[in-house]
Amino acid sequence: xxxxxxxxxxxxxxxxxxxxxxxxxxxxxxxxxxxxxxxxxxxxxxxxxxxxxxxxxxxxxxxxxxxxxxxxxxxxxxxxxxxxxxxxxxxxxxxxxxxxxxxxxxxxxxxxxxxxxxxxxxxxxxxxxxxxxxxxxxxxxxxxxxxxxxxxxxxxxxxxxxxxxxxxxxxxxxxxxxxxxxxxxxxxxxxxxxxxxxxxxxxxxxxxxxxxxxxxxxxxxxxxxxxxxxxxxxxxxxxxxxxxxxxxxxxxxxxxxxxxxxxxxxxxxxxxxxxxxxxxxxxxxxxxxxxxxxxxxxxxxxxxxxxxxxxxxxxxxxxxxxxxx
Amino acid sequence: xxxxxxxxxxxxxxxxxxxxxxxxxxxxxxxxxxxxxxxxxxxxxxxxxxxxxxxxxxxxxxxxxxxxxxxxxxxxxxxxxxxxxxxxxxxxxxxxxxxxxxxxxxxxxxxxxxxxxxxxxxxxxxxxxxxxxxxxxxxxxxxxxxxxxxxxxxxxxxxxxxxxxxxxxxxxxxxxxxxxxxxxxxxxxxxxxxxxxxxxxxxxxxxxxxxxxxxxxxxxxxxxxxxxxxxxxxxxxxxxxxxxxxxxxxxxxxxxxxxxxxxxxxxxxxxxxxxxxxxxxxxxxxxxxxxxxxxxxxxxxxxxxxxxxxxxxxxxxxxxxxxxxxxxxxxxxxxxxxxxxxxxxxxxxxxx
Numbered sequence: 001x002x003x004x005x006x007x008x009x010x011x012x013x014x015x016x017x018x019x020x021x022x023x024x025x026x027x028x029x030x031x032x033x034x035x036x037x038x039x040x041x042x043x044x045x046x047x048x049x050x051x052x053x054x055x056x057x058x059x060x061x062x063x064x065x066x067x068x069x070x071x072x073x074x075x076x077x078x079x080x081x082x083x084x085x086x087x088x089x090x091x092x093x094x095x096x097x098x099x100x101x102x103x104x105x106x107x108x109x110x111x112x113x114x115x116x117x118x119x120x121x122x123x124x125x126x127x128x129x130x131x132x133x134x135x136x137x138x139x140x141x142x143x144x145x146x147x148x149x150x151x152x153x154x155x156x157x158x159x160x161x162x163x164x165x166x167x168x169x170x171x172x173x174x175x176x177x178x179x180x181x182x183x184x185x186x187x188x189x190x191x192x193x194x195x196x197x198x199x200x201x202x203x204x205x206x207x208x209x210x211x212x213x214x215x216x217x218x219x220x221x222x223x224x225x226x227x228x229x230x231x232x233x234x235x236x237x238x239x240x241x242x243x244x245x246x247x248x249x250x251x252x253x254x255x256x257x258x259x260x261x262x263x264x265x266x267x268x269x270x271x272x273x274x275x276x277x278x279x280x281x282x283x284x285x286x287x288x289x290x291x292x293x294x295x296x297x298x299x300x301x302x303x304x305x306x307x308x309x310x311x312x313x314x315x316x317x318x319x320x321x322x323x324x325x
Numbered sequence: 326x327x328x329x330x331x332x333x334x335x336x337x338x339x340x341x342x343x344x345x346x347x348x349x350x351x352x353x354x355x356x357x358x359x360x361x362x363x364x365x366x367x368x369x370x371x372x373x374x375x376x377x378x379x380x381x382x383x384x385x386x387x388x389x390x391x392x393x394x395x396x397x398x399x400x401x402x403x404x405x406x407x408x409x410x411x412x413x414x415x416x417x418x419x420x421x422x423x424x425x426x427x428x429x430x431x432x433x434x435x436x437x438x439x440x441x442x443x444x445x446x447x448x449x450x451x452x453x454x455x456x457x458x459x460x461x462x463x464x465x466x467x468x469x470x471x472x473x474x475x476x477x478x479x480x481x482x483x484x485x486x487x488x489x490x491x492x493x494x495x496x497x498x499x500x501x502x503x504x505x506x507x508x509x510x511x512x513x514x515x516x517x518x519x520x521x522x523x524x525x526x527x528x529x530x531x532x533x534x535x536x537x538x539x540x541x542x543x544x545x546x547x548x549x550x551x552x553x554x555x556x557x558x559x560x561x562x563x564x565x566x567x568x569x570x571x572x573x574x575x576x577x578x579x580x581x582x583x584x585x586x587x588x589x590x591x592x593x594x595x596x597x598x599x600x601x602x603x604x605x606x607x608x609x610x611x612x613x614x615x616x617x618x619x620x621x622x623x624x625x626x627x628x629x630x631x632x633x634x635x636x637x638x639x640x641x642x643x644x645x646x647x648x649x650x651x652x653x654x655x656x657x658x659x660x661x662x663x664x665x666x667x668x669x670x671x672x673x674x675x676x677x
Binding site: 024026047048050052053055057058059060061062063064065066067068069070071073088089092093097098099100101102103104105106108137138140160161162 | 434455462496
């Protein structure tokens with residue numbers, strides 16, 4: 001059975017269910033559980049649900065230390081950019097301890113943050129910084145694109161014995177979707193073919209999956225069959241599913257909300273280039289333009305990928321194939 | 326004598342009982358001998374130790390005095406200058422030296438080296454090499470202690486330099502707000518890497534002790550002579566009891582003097598890597614200061630005091646010293662004979 005649920009609630013449900021399942025899971029962050037009326041606080045008590053000061057270094061570092069010694073903390077960081085003031089903890093502390101100790105300790109901490117808030121938040125609150133984290137061995141990076149994935153990937157992130165950065169696109173917070181009832185765990189490292197197709201592969205991440213799905217619908221009306229692949233986790237990256245799709249279609253468009261050279265798309269394009277020799281006919285990347293995110297709406301819309309840009313890119317790679325043939 | 330018997334005896338006798346004094350002296354000598362052996366390895370076996378090693382000579386009284394108040398399951402979380410603590414916890418010196426030498430039999434199988442010793446089975450989960458960041462991890466361990474293991478406390482050690490990091494201020498604030506069972510031991514060895522603390526610490530500039538920082542978090546703060554293990558034991562013991570009683574964190578500044586340079590010379594291979602002269606001499610040309618503090622060497626001072634107090638005889642002191650030297654020499658030989666890891670092992674332990 002499944003029920004319709006909004007994306008934000010699906011994340012919260014996974015946290016609640018995991019906290020019920022495992023008493024070592026704790027949850028804290030800024031501006032949460034501020035009063036006795038808070039439902040999480042009521043359910044789990046103030047030992048396991050806590051309010052934190054505006055201290056990202058300590059919040060994340062404490063999560064790491066608690067994880068090293070037997071807890072499974074979920075740190076609510078709200079916006080991915082707030083991790084930047086504590087980036088040492090994210091990329092040079094959490095993922096290092098298992099390795100540096102020769103496998104003696106593990107760091108099962110979840111760093112939860114929204115990203116890419118393209119709703120007029122301007123230069124410092126609208127960014128996609130997952131590229132900086134997906135290349136850090138020891139760290140896992142999760143980017144769910146549907147309410148079902150949001151729930152299943154959060155459950156998997158909490159159960160994982162490694163540090164996991166759980167990044168949810170703010171623009172999907174109110175999106176509705178079917179979410180399976182009861183225990184639902186989506187394994188980390190397994191991509192999802194969100195729509196099957198034969199002419200072209202669209203690899204899209206996070207919010208861009210929604211845009212790619214809409215673009216695929218438009219393309220279908222023009223007899224272009226697009227397959228939409230959602231990696232779901234950037235680390236581990238399910239390269240096999242992506243490569244298999246590209247080998248089938250021979251053409252790929254990568255859609256990423258991040259600027260071109262700090263996009264996950266660029267990394268995935270490299271894997272495709274190396275592994276689909278002889279199959280690949282054309283590749284395009286649709287990314288944010290190389291600017292910071294501007295405030296005013298027409299400026300923001302211009303910079304960020306949208307359906308039109310995806311449709312145009314797909315048509316160009318399809319046309320490229322026709323020319324090559 | 327094992328740590329266990331020392332604890333039992335301290336429960337039976339007065340805390341200044343000679344058995345515990347001998348235990349303290351033994352641990353201090355073991356730390357000193359280990360650090361001397363690391364230092365001489367740079368000359369006797371060039372190239373065996375890679376990267377950057379940081380020694381704790383001068384810190385022996387602070388380390389041993391603080392850890393003499395520890396109970397069996399209390400966690401110990403120091404910085405990258407980390408050799409001394411596991412020695413007191415009973416980690417085999419063979420495995421420690423093998424780790425410093427990058428060998429397969431090392432404590433961390435050659436993956437961590439001098440800066441990243443870890444022995445979680447002995448309540449020593451690991452250390453960060455980025456100054457001050459480990460303070461947050463220790464604070465997190467105290468959160469685990471508070472939630473899961475009642476009665477357990479955390480000993481967090483860091484240097485004067487680390488007390489200027491954001492991680493210090495953020496962590497102490499959160500520990501105070503959450504009332505965490507932790508003792509912050511600020512080891513003021515007077516040099517932040519190469520810079521004298523009077524040049525970079527606001528309390529020092531004002532002529533105040535560094536423990537004044539505790540006032541910012543409304544927690545107890547105290548400064549103690551870090552060359553005297555008995556004095557350190559007394560002050561840290563009070564902070565530990567407070568943490569154990571659920572009354573929250575304290576800050577203790579143990580003031581002593583690092584007797585070696587910050588670390589070995591940073592050289593590019595194949596140039597030899599050795600320990601330079603102490604910064605007081607090499608950077609500031611202040612040999613007088615260095616000689617003054619050398620004359621206050623905590624190991625030598627404690628030895629003289631124990632002999633004077635008849636807590637130790639000359640012959641038993643020599644026995645302790647000979648045993649420590651033999652233990653360390655055995656560790657060096659073991660580490661030299663231990664195989665290097667095979668290259669492919671590098672792919673292990675990335676993910677759990």
